[in-house]
Amino acid sequence: MSFTVMLSKLSEGMITSVLIFTLTLLISLPLGLVVALARISKNKPLSAFTRIYISIMRGTPLMLQLLVVYFGPYYLFRIPLASGYRFWAVILAFSINYAAYFAEIYRGGIESMPIGQYEAARVLGYSESQIFLKIILPQVFKRIIPSITNEVITLIKDTSLAFSIAVTEMFTVAKAIASSERTMVSYIAAGIFYYVFNFIVAFVMERIEKKLNYYH
């Protein structure tokens, strides 16, 4: 296999990986905030439910969650599966898994805000929703960016788990080329692909962090 063929196969896989990555972030980042708010809400059943949700998502392997999300409809409800569901099952499983982690990061950020800020805002006549949206949340984002960056970088590397339900992302392609060609080159190429992508992600996150650094 020529090097160009190998690279084009790997890029195909990379497109899948990047799609998983982007869609997961688009869903799980907002979802995580919702979960975090439910988790700290005064509504006891809601808070208990999200606590259990987070506990399960963090306490079981992502690979198992993928299998359950994909094959669950068939084994539990006998709904025949369409192959197009594979990709969406990956997005769904990744999103609900990462949302749980993001939720805890958001919660940490929200609870780190000093009570004095709430009190001061109330004195100034802000409503509760204004306090949260205009005063608390912007500061939360500033604080949690480094932790979010960590998770985001882990996510692109976790995409390799998608093949447990037969979505062929880049690492799977690299493995298949390695076994048909008896070569380590595809692994090295895959490593470089991941590194470059994560380098870009880290760079972008750093820029965002700097941009948000407006009080200093």
Place this chain on the structure above:
Amino acid sequence: MKKTVTLSIAILLIATVLFSFSLVSADGETTLVVGFDQDFPPYGYIGEDGEFTGFDLELAAAVAEKLGLEIVYQPIAWDAKDMELDSGTIDLIWNGFTINGREDKYEWTEPYKDAGQIILVKADADVEALTDLAGKVVAVQTDSAALQALESEDFAELTASFANLLVVDQYNTAFMDLEASAVDAIAMDVDVAYRKNNTASDSNSATPNCVTQFKPRWKKLSRTAPSLKFLKNGSATTFVPSASARRMLNKKNASL
């Protein structure tokens, strides 16, 4: 800035929709979705040109053509093959799949290839017979025919003599282990072993070389041509094939 964001999200959504349309479902009406392990040369693997190829995949393509179905190659995680088959996301498994010992688990074609299991050691290893494997580390692929043989009663004594029977996820890992001397031998399918050996980098003197044959006392398969009266999942035992799969099978059987 806002425009760029909106635009890129729109592009992403379009790409995703197109992408998911390109995944064909195993409806069994117009397509034949073949589930296979893409890490398994020479039966199914990525060829020189980057397309899927292999002994079994070419055969599957010929069958699909004869049936007037469009073939779809679906690489699957081998561990999940039963779930894939049960849930109807693939129509059949076709990938150097050993029948012996699994007769009741699936509905099979007529056997058409007499494979065999061998023990592969490095060229300079002091292993001539199976008894020399005592105290050695032997690698074997998970869920493989070789593993099944080694775990059977027939080879219990042999397996017990190993220092360790190391179960790896794919043969390529075993090969790397063997070259790096982390394992002493690999128990594997003969065709896979020979192909691996032929494509191995020639300059490497440590290139694993043959080969001690170990012949599981399985009944000999007849070398018949494939009858092409094809697979569906476990009839008597646990699972019912999906309605679409059944339709496909009926259609197929009628056309052959």
